Structure formats: structure tokens, C-alpha cells
Amino acid sequence: MAQDDEGQERYRAPALDKGLDILELLAATDDGLSQGEIAKALDRTPNEIYRMLDRLVRRDYVRRTPEDRYALTLKLFELAHARPPLHRMISQATPVLRNFARAAQQAVHMVVQDRNVLVVVAQVDSPGYWNVSIRVGSRIGLVNTGSGHVYLAFATPEERKLMLEEQDLGPEKMPRELEARLEGVREQGYEMTPSAQVAGVSNITVPIFGPLGSVIAVLTCPYTKRLDKSDAPDMPSVLKLLQHTCAEISQRSPESA
CATH class of the missing domain: 3.30.450.40 (GAF domain)
Known part of the structure; x- marks a missing residue:
């Protein structure tokens, strides 16, 4: 088990992990979350989250609402189907x-x-x-x-x-x-x-x-x-x-x- 954990750590991709964490968090919410709420839930600073959110929005995985909150689009659903x-x-x-x-x-x-x-x-x-x-x-x-x-x-x-x-x-x-x-x-x-x-x-x-x-x-x-x-x-x-x-x-x- 220790060797498996060591292998997983060796091949970690922090940026990818951060993006997936955001997607999984938003998938569990109905009304979206603000940048601050996302950062708090993931125990990260707002600055760490900002650039990742910007990329996810630009790639159409996440949308920014008029209330300045973030929610998933249907792109993942479309990709799967x-x-x-x-x-x-x-x-x-x-x-x-x-x-x-x-x-x-x-x-x-x-x-x-x-x-x-x-x-x-x-x-x-x-x-x-x-x-x-x-x-x-x-x-x-x-x-x-x-x-x-x-x-x-x-x-x-x-x-x-x-x-x-x-x-x-x-x-x-x-x-x-x-x-x-x-x-x-x-x-x-x-x-x-x-x-x-x-x-x-x-x-x-x-x-x-x-x-x-x-x-x-x-x-x-x-x-x-x-x-x-x-x-x-x-x-x-x-x-x-x-x-x-x-x-x-x-x-x-x-x-x-």
C-alpha cells in the first residue's frame, strides 16, 4: 500500500488535480459557488483558484453567472454522450x-x-x-x-x-x-x-x-x-x-x- 501511495504521489499533476477538484465540487452543488466559497471548500487561496476558474470558463466547462457565481455547464455531459x-x-x-x-x-x-x-x-x-x-x-x-x-x-x-x-x-x-x-x-x-x-x-x-x-x-x-x-x-x-x-x-x- 505504501508503494502504491508513493507511486501516486510521484505522478501527481497538481494543476490537473486542482481543476478536477473544482469540477467535482461544483457537481455537488445546485446553485453554484462564489470564488471565495470554492477556495474555502478546497482549502486554497482565492488567487490559486482564480486562474483555474478562468481556464474552465474559457473552455466552457464552467460558466460565470450574473451573480458572480460559478456553475457547471453541460459540456462534460456532452463529452460523455x-x-x-x-x-x-x-x-x-x-x-x-x-x-x-x-x-x-x-x-x-x-x-x-x-x-x-x-x-x-x-x-x-x-x-x-x-x-x-x-x-x-x-x-x-x-x-x-x-x-x-x-x-x-x-x-x-x-x-x-x-x-x-x-x-x-x-x-x-x-x-x-x-x-x-x-x-x-x-x-x-x-x-x-x-x-x-x-x-x-x-x-x-x-x-x-x-x-x-x-x-x-x-x-x-x-x-x-x-x-x-x-x-x-x-x-x-x-x-x-x-x-x-x-x-x-x-x-x-x-x-x-
């Missing part, structure tokens, strides 16, 4: 996306928010011999894509600030016309905008909502007008198909169970 639900959502969404691609005669991709960065996690091509597609795993922009506009439009002010900071874009750097556009996106429930990357493409983006009303993913169709098929659905029709697809995926989503 992110992968299996995401895999299930993709698996259950894929046949629905294929149905959309056939009906709309357009490609479609799914985007999720991963640590305040937008990532393409699924892509289905149109049934024809050509389409506009985005590679799975690609990271896409916030302010110059339909997917980014929808996530920003439905984010809380705090979430929006974190998302912009993650890509080195503070609120003061966001164009005012974009703020007005985001309000419109939120009101109408979707985004429809010319692509900022490819000429002749219009991005149609619709959110997938979880049971608590938050956006858990978005679908974007890079719409291109078909000149070879006169019966191909037009843009308003594709929007309706995409909205129906999002509603069906939301019902199938593990987070809706």
Missing part, C-alpha cells in the same frame, strides 16, 4: 437524406457544431451523374455559409459569442447587415442564400431541433437549377422537402427519444 448519439443520428438520418436526394434531385449534407466549430458529418449525392458536394469531415465557416447563419441565428447571445471567438471573430467584427440577416433567418426558420464559394449555387439550410428546442444539427442543400430536367423541383419545392426531412430526422433523433 456525444459520440454514440451522433453515430446513431447519422445512421438513422442517412436513409431519410437519400429519400430527400431522390425527391429533390439535389445533394444534401448534415452539419453539427463540435466545440463551437461546424463540421460536415454526413453527405448524400443527388441521383444524377453530377452534383455539388462537400467532403465529410470538412470544417465550414460561420459567417459565410448557410449552415453557419442558421447556427448563429438560433444560438443564445452567450453561445454566439463563444462560436465567434472560436474562429477569432468577436461580435464587433460581425457585419451589421449579417446581424439583421440572422434575425430574419430566426423568424422564417431557414436560410436561403447564394453560395459565397461557388457561382450558380444557392444554399438552402434548415435546422434540426432537439426536444428542448435547441439546434442539434442542420441540413444544407447546395441547390443548383437543373437544365436537363424540366420536371425537377424548383427552389421553393426543395425547401419544403428539406423542411419535411428535418422534421422526420428530429423525430428519429436519439436526443428526441
Whole structure:
């Protein structure tokens, strides 16, 4: 036993221990704690606690309340559950996306928010011999894509600030016309905008909502007008198909169970 204790002491990481102590302490409280209360409970000075709290807040494990108290966010919960639900959502969404691609005669991709960065996690091509597609795993922009506009439009002010900071874009750097556009996106429930990357493409983006009303993913169709098929659905029709697809995926989503 003495040798085990000696080994544990040899490989101690004081800073990590301090951070874990704070997380475990906050996990046991309902209303959060002040910096002084945390320092007292852990038998440390407020200065020792300050820098660790600052890092935990910046990494979104802890939030600072308007009453100057600290409480856990849901990030640890998300880390523990992110992968299996995401895999299930993709698996259950894929046949629905294929149905959309056939009906709309357009490609479609799914985007999720991963640590305040937008990532393409699924892509289905149109049934024809050509389409506009985005590679799975690609990271896409916030302010110059339909997917980014929808996530920003439905984010809380705090979430929006974190998302912009993650890509080195503070609120003061966001164009005012974009703020007005985001309000419109939120009101109408979707985004429809010319692509900022490819000429002749219009991005149609619709959110997938979880049971608590938050956006858990978005679908974007890079719409291109078909000149070879006169019966191909037009843009308003594709929007309706995409909205129906999002509603069906939301019902199938593990987070809706």
C-alpha cells in the first residue's frame, strides 16, 4: 500500500488535480459557488483558484453567472454522450437524406457544431451523374455559409459569442447587415442564400431541433437549377422537402427519444 501511495504521489499533476477538484465540487452543488466559497471548500487561496476558474470558463466547462457565481455547464455531459448519439443520428438520418436526394434531385449534407466549430458529418449525392458536394469531415465557416447563419441565428447571445471567438471573430467584427440577416433567418426558420464559394449555387439550410428546442444539427442543400430536367423541383419545392426531412430526422433523433 505504501508503494502504491508513493507511486501516486510521484505522478501527481497538481494543476490537473486542482481543476478536477473544482469540477467535482461544483457537481455537488445546485446553485453554484462564489470564488471565495470554492477556495474555502478546497482549502486554497482565492488567487490559486482564480486562474483555474478562468481556464474552465474559457473552455466552457464552467460558466460565470450574473451573480458572480460559478456553475457547471453541460459540456462534460456532452463529452460523455456525444459520440454514440451522433453515430446513431447519422445512421438513422442517412436513409431519410437519400429519400430527400431522390425527391429533390439535389445533394444534401448534415452539419453539427463540435466545440463551437461546424463540421460536415454526413453527405448524400443527388441521383444524377453530377452534383455539388462537400467532403465529410470538412470544417465550414460561420459567417459565410448557410449552415453557419442558421447556427448563429438560433444560438443564445452567450453561445454566439463563444462560436465567434472560436474562429477569432468577436461580435464587433460581425457585419451589421449579417446581424439583421440572422434575425430574419430566426423568424422564417431557414436560410436561403447564394453560395459565397461557388457561382450558380444557392444554399438552402434548415435546422434540426432537439426536444428542448435547441439546434442539434442542420441540413444544407447546395441547390443548383437543373437544365436537363424540366420536371425537377424548383427552389421553393426543395425547401419544403428539406423542411419535411428535418422534421422526420428530429423525430428519429436519439436526443428526441
